[in-house]
Amino acid sequence: MRLGVTMFATDLSMPVTELARAVEERGFASLYLPEHTHIPVSRRTPPAAGQDVLPEEYRRTLDPLVALSHAAAVTGRISLGTGILLAAQREPIVTAKAVATLDHLSGGRVVLGVGFGWNVEEVEDHCGPGGFRSRRDIAREHVLAMKALWSRDVAGFDGRHVAFEPSWSWPKPVSGPPVYLGGAAGPKLFAHIAEYADGWMPIGGRGVRAALPALREACEKAGREPARVIPFGTRPGAEKLDYYAGLGIEEVVLDLPSAPADRVLRVLDEYAAFLPRFLPR
Template sequence: MRLGITMFTTDLAMPVHELARAAEERGFASLYVPEHTHIPISRRTPPPAGQDELPEEYKRTLDPLVALSYAAAVTTRLRVGTGILLAAQRDPIVTAKAVATLDHLSGGRVVLGVGFGWNADEVAQHGVPYRSRREVAREHVLAMRALWRDEVAAFDGAHTRFEPSWSWPKPVSGPPVYLGGAAGPKLFAHVAEYADGWMPIGGRGVRAALPALREACEKAGRPMARVIPFGTLPTREKLDHYAGLGVEETVASVPSAPADVVLPVLDAYARLL
């Protein structure tokens, strides 16, 4: 079982390059960071975990790809990933170039966790209707994969179009794409069609969901998707449970806080490795 970590990287939290070095020194396999381009103050959308107020870190999140470039530059083995990148809110051509560049410079250590977004206010200000965000994200990922894969890439979709084009560098690792979100037929159909795996946020209900995910993959004629429980609070029992399900990596949540708060948490998690 590999253990990674995720933290809301902000201007007030432990600097991401220091966090990355500390994680690699302690034997963690990966570091994932989230994305919010901005948080509209309208707050028509309730906080995702049922809080009365949206936590401060949502307002202060660093750009994930820039942050991960700092993490990759000071490490040699640590995988660096988005958890999650809001693909519907991003230009796919620009994002494909940035992800491929990061993967090229890091020696193939990038993992792209992708989500559809829960904040209707945020999505709308990117010009994406909330009900269309899944299809927009799907096309953006497919378009990016074409740019990463093909010497001459083109895409003709309902939301994304570009003529035959060159785009280098090509990524070293793919990179693998994981979709975040709650279990369900819509999400699993997306995973089976164009992703490498599923990131169940919080890690609950994995055992019960696996048959449906396996069925979706079989219908698509592809191997079973990999599963990375994400943002968990790890215990030995929980990690053993996931390992028994065939899970190879789990991502633990650490607080968005200064180093004097974060490092003891890392030390406690490292004792589980």
Template sequence: MRLGVTMFATDLAMPVQELARAAEERGFSSLYVPEHTHIPVARRTPYPGGTSLPEEYKRTLDPLVALSFAAAATSSLRVGTGILLAAQRDPIVTAKALATLDLLSGGRLVVGVGFGWNVEEIEHHGVPYGRRREVARRNVLAMQALWRDEVASFEGFAPSWSWPKPVAVPPVYLGGAAGPKLFAQVAEYAEGWMPIGGRGIKDALPALREACEKAERPMAKVIPFGTLPTREKLDYYASLGITETVANLPSGPADVVLPILDQYAGLLP
């Protein structure tokens, strides 16, 4: 079982490059950081779970800039977005930034993609909330074409050159709750599913497998994301055929984060 970590990288948290070095030194396989471009002050969208919005949502670093520092500070740690809000991004600019990060890191990039929950944040980017899945799909497919093809074209741009190319087309994993809409998109253009917290995975696996078979693609990889790991939980995931889990770290200074990182390191094989 490979174990990665995720933390809200902010201007008040442990510097992401220091966290990356600490994670690699302890044997973790990956580091993921999330994305929020901004949080509108006046919003009608409740924070999921009904509690008050945590401070880190207001202070999130740009994930691609943060991950470039993490990659530069390490040699083997995989670096990933967890998650990238693809509907809120220009696909041509983002494809180049991600390809550059993958190339300079030696092929260590993972692209976790999500659809977002904050209606106002999404709509400030000119995307109607009800179309966010459609727009995210279009943007990811466009980025994959730019990564893959010498002359790429897709909806919204004519045949074009775009270098650098990544070392290999980065794997895309979709985050979100289990369901036919999500699994159809996973089966169409992603390599895997990143369920938040990991609850209900066993019951969802048959539907995910069916979607992949219908699309004539291999069974998608499943990576429980943002979980609070225990030995029992990791053994359970392993019994389901899961080979990688991403553990949640609090967004805080080093004296808060490192003891928890050390605790998680005790679960590594």
């Protein structure tokens, strides 16, 4: 089983280039960065994690694709992931070009974690009134449109939320890239995964064992291989990691604090102590 890490990269946290080097030097498999385009100050939507006050890093988040390009430039092995990219809030033609360019320049190391968003006013600033209710359908079409541009020499798309005429778009990604959907277990999410994604990113990793049969069933109904599962943003312990390995999980992404380098490196070294448990023997 591989171990990766995620951190809210901000203008105040450990610089992404330094973090990426440290992650690769210690033997981790991946680095994932989240996305929030902006946080409306009205705060009509309470924090998704149940905090009384939304943590400051949400308002200071770096653009993940730009930040990952810096990580790509100083590393040669680790996977570079979005965890997660808010696909409904992004224009798909431009985003497809940016993702493909990052994958091309990094030698095929991009992993696209995609989510639907929890902040009603943030989503509606991008998608208009009622956009929050439609965000899953919008994200679906945006991902399908991007995948068409990545995979075909001439690609067009005619959907409800996005449409463009047959077009050329290069570079093509080296790796695909694989797409993982974040979100809570449920029939609608698993149907989306079975239709257009490669796997599931359960945030925090709770309830994975109980959800696996339903995920497998959704994939079987779609006539495809079982989706991969990457527990995301979890806090590790030996028992928890062994539990995931016993489920056949291939990668777990551990949560780092959004903080200066001295604090982040202390936590990263604590996490690195788990790596020898999962080295090939």
